[in-house]
Amino acid sequence: MSTRDVSLPKASSEPEIVRYTLTERICHWVNGISYVYCLLTGLALFTPMLFWIAAVLGGGAVVRFWHPIVGVLFVAAVYWMHSIWQKDMKTTENDLKWKAQIKDYIENNDQKMPAQGKYNFGQKQFFWIMVYGAIGLLLSGLFLWFPEMVGRSWHWILPIMIFIHEVSALATIAGFMIHVYMGVFQEPEGFRGIISGRVPASWARKYHRLWSDQVSSESKTRK
Numbered sequence: 001m002s003t004r005d006v007s008l009p010k011a012s013s014e015p016e017i018v019r020y021t022l023t024e025r026i027c028h029w030v031n032g033i034s035y036v037y038c039l040l041t042g043l044a045l046f047t048p049m050l051f052w053i054a055a056v057l058g059g060g061a062v063v064r065f066w067h068p069i070v071g072v073l074f075v076a077a078v079y080w081m082h083s084i085w086q087k088d089m090k091t092t093e094n095d096l097k098w099k100a101q102i103k104d105y106i107e108n109n110d111q112k113m114p115a116q117g118k119y120n121f122g123q124k125q126f127f128w129i130m131v132y133g134a135i136g137l138l139l140s141g142l143f144l145w146f147p148e149m150v151g152r153s154w155h156w157i158l159p160i161m162i163f164i165h166e167v168s169a170l171a172t173i174a175g176f177m178i179h180v181y182m183g184v185f186q187e188p189e190g191f192r193g194i195i196s197g198r199v200p201a202s203w204a205r206k207y208h209r210l211w212s213d214q215v216s217s218e219s220k221t222r223k
């Protein structure tokens with residue numbers, strides 16, 4: 001991957017292949033939009049320094065009302081994404097080779113990296129961070145949503161739930177920042193894929209060769 005490829009690709013007559021179906025793209029963007037709303041409103045509720053975000057998004061009461069509801073939508077969307085993509089996100093032998101060579105990836109020595117399937121090891125790790133993060137956020141969030149349901153003798157559990165909520169949020173934020181940076185700036189072809197569903201065949205061959213080979217052999221078998 002080159003750090004120079006930062007502009008959106010120009011339209012060309014280059015052959016393209018399908019990377020994301022319409023259902024996958026809708027699922028992805030329900031995740032994306034609900035996550036960004038929870039992130040912004042969560043930051044507003046987290047510290048008075050960021051409470052101005054709540055003012056922009058309708059006020060403290062509005063944000064407190066909608067944050068957990070949109071949070072449940074986000075968790076449902078992650079569940080949906082998990083049901084569609086989990087089989088593509090299993091760690092393979094090849095991923096472990098990729099992991100062992102992560103230094104080359106960071107230093108943009110892509111030619112030294114082992115050929116990748118549809119997703120590389122880093123992309124798979126992000127997926128699992130979001131899945132486990134969503135579980136942590138949901139379980140702890142329910143306690144924070146309905147604290148009055150927690151009996152007096154169980155009140156000690158609330159600070160623990162706040163801690164779990166914050167740790168889960170921080171893990172997803174770290175993954176999310178890398179995800180958006182990689183997807184939008186480092187691999188703009190991938191961004192085009194998650195919008196239109198299609199990516200140039202040459203990009204697929206360069207970064208996801210095992211997947212690209214699989215797609216072309218499947219299309220030859222169909223002919």
Ligand code: HEM
Pocket residue numbers: 019028031032033035036078119122123124126127130176179180183184187190191192193194
């Ligand atoms: C809102 C901002 C977001 C942007 C700009 C964004 C961007 C992208 C892009 C460009 C891709 C395609 C990468 C490729 O095909 O190689 C992608 C894929 C993906 N996105 Fe997002 N995304 C966003 C939010 C999210 C959220 C909140 C989640 C999880 C809940 C998520 C989960 C995924 C997953 C699992 C993939 C496939 C694997 C991967 O590329 O990491 N995305 N996204």
